[in-house]
Amino acid sequence: MSDNFDLIVIGGGPGGYVCAIRAAQLGLKTACVESRGTLGGTCLNVGCIPSKSLLNLSENYHKAKKNFFNQGIEVSDVRLNVEKMMSNKNKSVQVLTKGVEFLFKKNKVSYLKGKGVIFSPTSVVVYDQGKKTAYNTKNIVIATGSYSSSLPGVKIDEKNIISSTAALSLSSVPKSLVVIGGGYIGLEMGSVWKRLGAEVTVIENLPFITPGMDREVSNEFQKILAKQGIKFKLNSKVLSIKDLGSEVKIEYQSNEKNTPDTILANKTLIAVGRKPYTEGLNLNKIGVKKDEKGRIKVNKKFQTDIKNIYAIGDVIDGPMLAHKAEEEGIAVAELLAGQSGHVNYDVIPGVIYTSPEVAYVGRSEEQLKKDGIKYKIGKFPFLANSRAKVNNETEGFVKILADSKSDRVLGVHIIGPHCGDMIAEMALAMEFGASAEDIARTCHAHPTHTEAIKEAALAVDKRPIHF
C-alpha cells in the first residue's frame, strides 16, 4: 500500500473531478483515478466541449457563406479548411483538460493515472502500463460515466459506421451522412456536418424527435431543422446496416408500412443513446448492485449497497448530462464532509446547442397532463422581440407553464436564439419557487432576448405588451 486516502474517486469526468475538488476543499484527503490519459471525461474530451466548438465554428462558416451577403458584408471566396477547424477544436479541448489538471494541483487532489479497480470496500488498485499500485481509502466514489450504445448486430468501427466520437473528428466532409437517432447528440452532430456541406438524413424510430421534450417545442424544432435542409425519416425502424466499403447501406422500414426502404450514405452516425460504463470495476465481487439497465443502484445519498461506496453521474439513473453529474459530485463530497448536500432533480436544465438553440427546465405539458396538474400557458414568439428582429434571428418562442391556481412556474421551454444561456434565469426562478407574476414584474434589460421571457410570463396572465 502506497497511500491512505479519505476518498478515492474513480473517473475524472465532470462528476468525478468536481467531486474530488469539492471533497479536497472540505479537507478530505482525496485522489482521482482516470484511465483516459487526460482529465475531463467524455464531456471535455469527446462530448460537450468538442461538439460545442464544432457547432460554433460550423455556424460561423455557414453564416459567412449564406448570411453575410444579405447583411451587407461581402466576403469573397469563403473556403472551408476542415483540418484547421479540427485543430482549433482540439486546442480548446487541450486547454480545458489541462485546466482541470491545474485545478487538481491547486486543490491538492492526487491525480492517479491508470485504470481503477475496486479491490475491497477500502482499497482501490490502479493499473497503469503494467504497473499495479494499491491504495487504502475510507470512501470510494464511482464516476465512470457512459459509452455510446449501438443497434443489435451493428458494430461501430469508427470508419464508416461511427459514434459521436468519430463524428467529432472526421478529416473531410462526407457527401452524405445518415444519423440514426433523433436525440440531441445526433441532431447537434447532424447540424455540424450539414452546415459544412453534407447531405444529412435522420432516421428516428419514434414519430417525433427529441423524446421527453415538450412536444410543441420538439415539433417546431423539427420543422426548423427540416427548413435548414436536414431530412427526416420519422416513425421508422432501422433493420440493418451494411458497410459496402465506400458507402454504407441502411435498410429501414416505416412503422406504418410493411415494405423496407434502403438509403446509401458515405457515413452513418449511430446516436441511439449511451450506456453506463462499469466494466472491470469488480462490482459483482464487491457486492455493488446494478438495475436492469446496467446503472449502479444508489439511495438518496448516492450510496450503493456497500455503504462507503458511492456512485454519481452517467453511471446512475437520471439525465446523462454533465451539469447533473457535477451537482451529484458536489452533493456526495458535502455529504462525506458531514454537510447536507442534495440535488434538486426537478430543476435540471437541458440545452440543445443547434441553431436556434433549444432549452428547457422543469416539466413539459405532456408530463403535467400525466401528473394530473392543471396549468396555464404563456407563450411569446421571438418574431415580436426587438433584439431577435434586429439580429434576423426570429425563429422560435418562449413557453412558460405555471400552476393554474398558485401561478408557480412548473416548466419553461424555449426554442430560439441564445436560449441555452437564458434558461439559467428560469432555473434560478424555479429554485426560488417563483410565480409567473414574479418573472413578469422583474425588469429585463432592453433590447435583449430575455424580454421574450418577461413577455411570456405576462402572457400567462394574458397581458403581453408586444404581441
Ligand code: FAD
Ligand atoms: P464521463 O464524463 O463519462 O467520465 C467518466 C470517466 O471515467 C472517463 O473519462 C473514463 O475514462 C473514466 N473511467 C471509466 N472507468 C474507469 C476506471 N475503471 N478507472 C479510471 N477511469 C475510468 N452533456 C451536457 O450536459 N451538455 C452537453 O452539451 C453535452 N454534449 C455531449 C455531446 C456528446 C457528443 C456526448 C457524447 C455527450 C455529451 N454530453 C453533454 C453528456 C456528458 O458528456 C456526460 O453526461 C458527462 O460527461 C457525464 O459525466 P460523468 O462524470 O458521469 O462521466
